[in-house]
Amino acid sequence: MSWCRAALRGTRLVRSGSCSAGRFGGVVGAAASGMGNSTSSSLGKSATAPVNQIQETISDNCVVIFSKTSCSYCTMAKKLFHDMNVKYKVVELDMLEYGSQFQDALYKMTGERTVPRIFINGTFIGGATDTHRLHKEGKLLPLVHQCYLKKSKRKKF
Numbered sequence: 470m471s472w473c474r475a476a477l478r479g480t481r482l483v484r485s486g487s488c489s490a491g492r493f494g495g496v497v498g499a500a501a502s503g504m505g506n507s508t509s510s511s512l513g514k515s516a517t518a519p520v521n522q523i524q525e526t527i528s529d530n531c532v533v534i535f536s537k538t539s540c541s542y543c544t545m546a547k548k549l550f551h552d553m554n555v556k557y558k559v560v561e562l563d564m565l566e567y568g569s570q571f572q573d574a575l576y577k578m579t580g581e582r583t584v585p586r587i588f589i590n591g592t593f594i595g596g597a598t599d600t601h602r603l604h605k606e607g608k609l610l611p612l613v614h615q616c617y618l619k620k621s622k623r624k625k626f
Protein backbone atom coordinates (compact mmCIF):
# COMPACT_ATOMS: atom_id res chain seq x y z
CA MET A 470 0.00 0.00 0.00
CA SER A 471 1.52 3.35 -0.95
CA TRP A 472 0.37 6.66 0.47
CA CYS A 473 -1.07 9.35 -1.70
CA ARG A 474 1.91 11.48 -2.55
CA ALA A 475 -0.16 13.59 -4.94
CA ALA A 476 -2.18 14.68 -1.93
CA LEU A 477 0.93 15.90 -0.16
CA ARG A 478 1.66 18.23 -3.06
CA GLY A 479 -1.80 19.80 -3.00
CA THR A 480 -5.40 18.77 -2.67
CA ARG A 481 -6.31 20.09 -6.13
CA LEU A 482 -4.40 17.20 -7.65
CA VAL A 483 -6.45 14.82 -5.55
CA ARG A 484 -9.75 16.33 -6.60
CA SER A 485 -8.76 16.07 -10.24
CA GLY A 486 -8.35 12.34 -9.74
CA SER A 487 -4.57 11.96 -9.59
CA CYS A 488 -4.67 10.36 -6.18
CA SER A 489 -3.35 6.82 -6.52
CA ALA A 490 -5.21 5.72 -3.41
CA GLY A 491 -8.47 6.45 -5.19
CA ARG A 492 -7.88 3.20 -7.06
CA PHE A 493 -8.75 1.13 -3.98
CA GLY A 494 -12.21 -0.09 -4.89
CA GLY A 495 -15.31 0.44 -2.80
CA VAL A 496 -13.77 2.67 -0.19
CA VAL A 497 -14.93 5.99 -1.60
CA GLY A 498 -18.44 4.65 -2.04
CA ALA A 499 -18.52 3.58 1.59
CA ALA A 500 -17.80 7.16 2.67
CA ALA A 501 -20.60 8.49 0.53
CA SER A 502 -23.06 6.22 2.30
CA GLY A 503 -22.39 7.89 5.66
CA MET A 504 -21.22 4.72 7.42
CA GLY A 505 -22.37 5.33 10.97
CA ASN A 506 -20.45 8.51 11.44
CA SER A 507 -21.70 11.70 12.97
CA THR A 508 -20.72 15.09 11.71
CA SER A 509 -20.44 18.19 13.81
CA SER A 510 -22.97 20.99 13.61
CA SER A 511 -21.09 23.86 15.23
CA LEU A 512 -17.45 22.89 14.83
CA GLY A 513 -15.48 25.02 12.38
CA LYS A 514 -18.20 27.62 11.89
CA SER A 515 -16.02 30.18 13.56
CA ALA A 516 -12.28 30.69 13.44
CA THR A 517 -12.25 31.42 17.17
CA ALA A 518 -9.80 29.30 19.13
CA PRO A 519 -9.77 26.22 16.87
CA VAL A 520 -7.62 24.36 19.39
CA ASN A 521 -10.36 24.81 22.01
CA GLN A 522 -13.05 23.64 19.59
CA ILE A 523 -10.96 20.57 18.79
CA GLN A 524 -10.32 19.90 22.49
CA GLU A 525 -14.04 20.04 23.19
CA THR A 526 -14.80 17.63 20.34
CA ILE A 527 -12.19 15.07 21.38
CA SER A 528 -13.30 15.15 25.00
CA ASP A 529 -16.98 14.75 24.05
CA ASN A 530 -16.41 11.79 21.69
CA CYS A 531 -14.49 8.56 22.24
CA VAL A 532 -13.32 8.39 18.62
CA VAL A 533 -12.78 11.45 16.44
CA ILE A 534 -11.44 11.37 12.89
CA PHE A 535 -10.30 14.63 11.32
CA SER A 536 -10.67 13.84 7.66
CA LYS A 537 -11.20 15.16 4.16
CA THR A 538 -14.01 13.91 1.94
CA SER A 539 -11.54 13.56 -0.96
CA CYS A 540 -9.16 11.30 0.96
CA SER A 541 -9.37 7.54 0.49
CA TYR A 542 -7.06 6.81 3.40
CA CYS A 543 -9.44 8.75 5.61
CA THR A 544 -12.23 6.57 4.26
CA MET A 545 -10.22 3.45 5.06
CA ALA A 546 -9.74 4.67 8.63
CA LYS A 547 -13.49 5.25 8.95
CA LYS A 548 -14.15 1.78 7.53
CA LEU A 549 -11.88 0.23 10.14
CA PHE A 550 -13.98 1.66 12.99
CA HIS A 551 -17.22 0.95 11.14
CA ASP A 552 -16.23 -2.71 10.70
CA MET A 553 -15.46 -2.96 14.44
CA ASN A 554 -18.92 -1.49 15.19
CA VAL A 555 -17.31 1.49 16.86
CA LYS A 556 -19.11 4.82 16.54
CA TYR A 557 -16.92 7.71 15.58
CA LYS A 558 -17.24 11.41 15.02
CA VAL A 559 -15.89 12.61 11.72
CA VAL A 560 -14.84 16.17 11.03
CA GLU A 561 -14.45 16.75 7.31
CA LEU A 562 -11.95 19.59 7.18
CA ASP A 563 -12.57 20.34 3.51
CA MET A 564 -16.22 21.03 4.34
CA LEU A 565 -15.46 23.58 7.06
CA GLU A 566 -15.29 27.27 6.33
CA TYR A 567 -12.24 27.48 8.60
CA GLY A 568 -10.87 24.02 7.80
CA SER A 569 -7.41 25.34 7.02
CA GLN A 570 -7.20 27.03 10.44
CA PHE A 571 -8.29 23.72 11.98
CA GLN A 572 -5.50 21.94 10.13
CA ASP A 573 -3.08 24.52 11.53
CA ALA A 574 -4.42 23.82 15.01
CA LEU A 575 -4.06 20.07 14.46
CA TYR A 576 -0.49 20.68 13.38
CA LYS A 577 0.14 22.48 16.67
CA MET A 578 -1.47 19.65 18.61
CA THR A 579 -0.05 16.63 16.76
CA GLY A 580 3.00 17.80 14.80
CA GLU A 581 1.45 17.01 11.39
CA ARG A 582 -1.02 18.78 9.14
CA THR A 583 -1.97 15.63 7.24
CA VAL A 584 -5.25 13.74 7.30
CA PRO A 585 -6.52 11.59 8.79
CA ARG A 586 -5.72 12.73 12.35
CA ILE A 587 -7.32 10.31 14.78
CA PHE A 588 -8.05 10.76 18.49
CA ILE A 589 -9.29 8.12 20.91
CA ASN A 590 -10.30 8.89 24.48
CA GLY A 591 -9.02 12.46 24.09
CA THR A 592 -5.58 11.34 22.98
CA PHE A 593 -4.00 11.60 19.55
CA ILE A 594 -3.22 8.08 18.31
CA GLY A 595 -1.86 8.95 14.85
CA GLY A 596 -2.81 8.86 11.19
CA ALA A 597 -4.16 6.01 9.10
CA THR A 598 -0.95 3.92 9.22
CA ASP A 599 -0.62 4.18 13.00
CA THR A 600 -4.27 3.31 13.49
CA HIS A 601 -4.03 0.20 11.32
CA ARG A 602 -0.88 -0.84 13.16
CA LEU A 603 -2.56 -0.44 16.56
CA HIS A 604 -5.45 -2.52 15.27
CA LYS A 605 -3.13 -5.27 14.02
CA GLU A 606 -1.42 -5.31 17.42
CA GLY A 607 -4.81 -5.67 19.11
CA LYS A 608 -4.44 -2.32 20.88
CA LEU A 609 -7.09 -0.24 19.16
CA LEU A 610 -10.29 -1.68 20.62
CA PRO A 611 -8.95 -1.64 24.23
CA LEU A 612 -8.37 2.11 23.87
CA VAL A 613 -11.96 2.59 22.76
CA HIS A 614 -13.26 0.40 25.58
CA GLN A 615 -11.27 2.39 28.14
CA CYS A 616 -13.17 5.44 26.97
CA TYR A 617 -16.56 3.70 27.14
CA LEU A 618 -15.75 2.55 30.66
CA LYS A 619 -14.77 6.05 31.72
CA LYS A 620 -17.99 7.49 30.33
CA SER A 621 -20.20 4.82 31.90
CA LYS A 622 -18.59 5.40 35.31
CA ARG A 623 -19.22 9.15 34.98
CA LYS A 624 -22.92 8.54 34.33
CA LYS A 625 -23.33 6.64 37.64
CA PHE A 626 -22.25 9.57 39.82
Ligand SMILES: N[C@@H](CCC(=O)N[C@@H](CS)C(=O)NCC(=O)O)C(=O)O
Pocket residue numbers: 472473476477480537540542582583584585595596597598599
Ligand atom coordinates in the same frame (compact mmCIF):
# COMPACT_ATOMS: atom_id res chain seq x y z
N1 LIG B 1 1.13 8.18 6.97
C1 LIG B 1 0.12 9.22 7.06
C2 LIG B 1 -0.11 9.78 5.67
C3 LIG B 1 -0.96 11.01 5.75
C4 LIG B 1 -0.98 11.78 4.45
O1 LIG B 1 0.00 11.79 3.70
N2 LIG B 1 -2.09 12.44 4.20
C5 LIG B 1 -2.28 13.26 3.02
C6 LIG B 1 -3.55 12.83 2.35
S1 LIG B 1 -3.54 11.11 2.00
C7 LIG B 1 -2.45 14.74 3.44
O2 LIG B 1 -2.88 15.00 4.53
N3 LIG B 1 -2.10 15.71 2.58
C8 LIG B 1 -2.17 17.10 2.94
C9 LIG B 1 -3.57 17.67 2.99
O3 LIG B 1 -4.53 17.05 2.51
O4 LIG B 1 -3.72 18.77 3.56
C10 LIG B 1 -1.14 8.61 7.64
O5 LIG B 1 -1.18 7.41 7.78
O6 LIG B 1 -2.07 9.31 8.00
Ligand code: FES
Pocket residue numbers: 473476483488489490491539540541542543584
Ligand atom coordinates in the same frame (compact mmCIF):
# COMPACT_ATOMS: atom_id res chain seq x y z
S1 FES C 1 -5.88 12.29 -0.30
FE1 FES C 1 -5.38 10.53 -1.42
S2 FES C 1 -5.57 9.02 0.10
FE2 FES C 1 -5.70 10.81 1.22
